[in-house]
Amino acid sequence: MTAKLFLKKGENVEVGITGLTHDGDGVGRYLGIPVFVPLTVPGDKVLAEISEVKKNFARGRLKLICTGSLWRRDPVCPAFTICGGCRLQQMDYEEQLSRKTRMVKDSLTRIGHLPEVEVKETIGMKYPWHYRNKASYHVEERQGKVSLGFYEKGTHRLVYNSGEEGVARSGPECLLVDKDINKAAAVIETILNKHRVQVYNHRQRRGLLRQVILRKASATGECMAVFVTGPGEWPEEKDIAADLSEQLPALSSLIRNIHQGPEGIELGLENRLLTGQKYITDYIENLAFRISPASFYQVNPRQTPVLYHKALEYAGLNGGEIVVDAYSGAGTIALFLAGHAGMVYGLEVVPEAVEDARENAVLNGIKNVEFRRGEVEKLLPAMASQGLHPGVVVLDPPRRGCGIAALEAVEEMETPRVVYVSCDPGTLARDLGCLAGKGYRIEEVQPVEMFPWTPHVETVCLMSRKDK
Numbered sequence: 042m043t044a045k046l047f048l049k050k051g052e053n054v055e056v057g058i059t060g061l062t063h064d065g066d067g068v069g070r071y072l073g074i075p076v077f078v079p080l081t082v083p084g085d086k087v088l089a090e091i092s093e094v095k096k097n098f099a100r101g102r103l104k105l106i107c108t109g110s111l112w113r114r115d116p117v118c119p120a121f122t123i124c125g126g127c128r129l130q131q132m133d134y135e136e137q138l139s140r141k142t143r144m145v146k147d148s149l150t151r152i153g154h155l156p157e158v159e160v161k162e163t164i165g166m167k168y169p170w171h172y173r174n175k176a177s178y179h180v181e182e183r184q185g186k187v188s189l190g191f192y193e194k195g196t197h198r199l200v201y202n203s204g205e206e207g208v209a210r211s212g213p214e215c216l217l218v219d220k221d222i223n224k225a226a227a228v229i230e231t232i233l234n235k236h237r238v239q240v241y242n243h244r245q246r247r248g249l250l251r252q253v254i255l256r257k258a259s260a261t262g263e264c265m266a267v268f269v270t271g272p273g274e275w276p277e278e279k280d281i282a283a284d285l286s287e288q289l290p291a292l293s294s295l296i297r298n299i300h301q302g303p304e305g306i307e308l309g310l311e312n313r314l315l316t317g318q319k320y321i322t323d324y325i326e327n328l329a330f331r332i333s334p335a336s337f338y339q340v341n342p343r344q345t346p347v348l349y350h351k352a353l354e355y356a357g358l359n360g361g362e363i364v365v366d367a368y369s370g371a372g373t374i375a376l377f378l379a380g381h382a383g384m385v386y387g388l389e390v391v392p393e394a395v396e397d398a399r400e401n402a403v404l405n406g407i408k409n410v411e412f413r414r415g416e417v418e419k420l421l422p423a424m425a426s427q428g429l430h431p432g433v434v435v436l437d438p439p440r441r442g443c444g445i446a447a448l449e450a451v452e453e454m455e456t457p458r459v460v461y462v463s464c465d466p467g468t469l470a471r472d473l474g475c476l477a478g479k480g481y482r483i484e485e486v487q488p489v490e491m492f493p494w495t496p497h498v499e500t501v502c503l504m505s506r507k508d509k
């Protein structure tokens with residue numbers, strides 16, 4: 042079937058929405074052709090204006106909700122329909138959780154060819170708002186005023202809709218972000234305007250301030266601000282730092298990051314400390330963690346212990362095993378498991394994260410851990426060829442999943458238990474399918490809600506070797 046024969050751009054069609062894509066768009070069919078319509082909910086009947094026609098599918102813009110779904114809710118944020126930050130505020134929260142469970146199940150079936158695997162209900166949050174401990178603000182200058190905020194979906198324009206001309210709405214008031222970060226963003230915006238900071242122009246590739254990244258350690262309240270700038274002199278740097286220290290007492294780390302690299306990479310290579318320390322310190326239960334700007338750290342502090350306890354349960358440790366924590370970040374999972382294991386090796390590619398992980402071991406007086414720097418895809422095969430046989434391997438890769446060399450090493454080491462933590466159901470399904478082909482049985486799959494109101498879902502899985 043070719044959609045182009047039956048649909049034209051600009052045409053209005055009635056679509057019954059039956060599903061949800063991994064990007065959070067509703068999808069239904071018109072004359073059998075799949076039509077993707079953002080901002081719709083399964084169960085809606087809508088009028089959509091066709092905006093794009095491809096060979097086998099079309100995209101539409103929501104024009105009118107003819108009949109609202111049972112699960113439709115009024116979005117709370119006034120910027121919801123334009124902001125690219127969250128996609129599911131129009132949907133009942135419980136329904137979101139069950140859709141996320143289904144997303145994981147669908148991926149395992151379609152991509153991993155594992156239709157028989159059962160997926161447990163997603164573990165949700167009681168209060169799914171103001172959970173993010175990190176926000177990355179874009180910076181824009183409009184009519185002489187500097188604003189911090191988030192981009193409109195699919196654009197490089199800030200969301201402006203407060204009614205106050207030139208004030209970005211979503212920055213200071215985001216409902217997903219920790220309230221202290223929202224407040225800090227508003228103070229920083231005022232100070233940047235006071236000092237007339239020069240904003241980086243992405244088209245001309247000139248100017249100074251590219252982004253402001255804020256992080257909060259939720260247990261201690263310490264905040265970090267990273268000004269991502271181009272190279273060169275910043276004469277107001279010291280005055281801005283002094284104003285911020287005075288007005289934001291919780292700001293314990295202020296860093297200028299020099300970014301000369303391509304767009305799409307968040308941080309440059311050089312960090313200059315402006316005030317305070319070069320890291321913030323947080324706690325996950327009774328373990329302390331120092332976190333530097335380049336280190337990965339889970340963004341939902343209320344759900345991180347839920348995720349890590351599941352990983353600990355799945356690891357099934359008896360106190361004597363060798364554990365490998367592959368893709369270990371600042372050492373959080375490795376140190377969480379260390380008290381229950383004989384020896385834990387953490388493998389991580391980002392040098393600052395490895396440094397944090399080693400410091401974190403010292404900070405917590407944990408001696409049975411060793412952190413190695415490098416790519417898991419090289420380190421793990423090297424450990425396999427040295428004859429290491431860990432009892433458990435934890436895999437917690439970035440969205441792109443594990444490299445094949447890492448999965449082959451797991452097989453070569455005959456690891457009896459594998460705990461896979463994933464933020465992308467597609468690559469999770471691919472890698473689980475691969476491990477299933479290498480003799481692993483998928484024992485349990487548990488999605489954990491780390492990103493309410495977005496289509497993202499975290500999943501933790503236990504696999505064991507069939508012959509063990």
Ligand SMILES: C[S@@+](CC[C@H](N)C(=O)[O-])C[C@H]1O[C@@H](n2cnc3c(N)ncnc32)[C@H](O)[C@@H]1O
Nearest residue numbers: 337339368369370389390391416417437438439
């Ligand atoms: C999803 S994070 C998990 C971090 C940690 N387990 C946690 O819970 O905070 C993935 C980590 O893998 C690291 N990473 C990405 N590619 C890697 C590779 N090829 N080898 C080693 N580490 C890698 C990233 O720097 C990041 O710290």
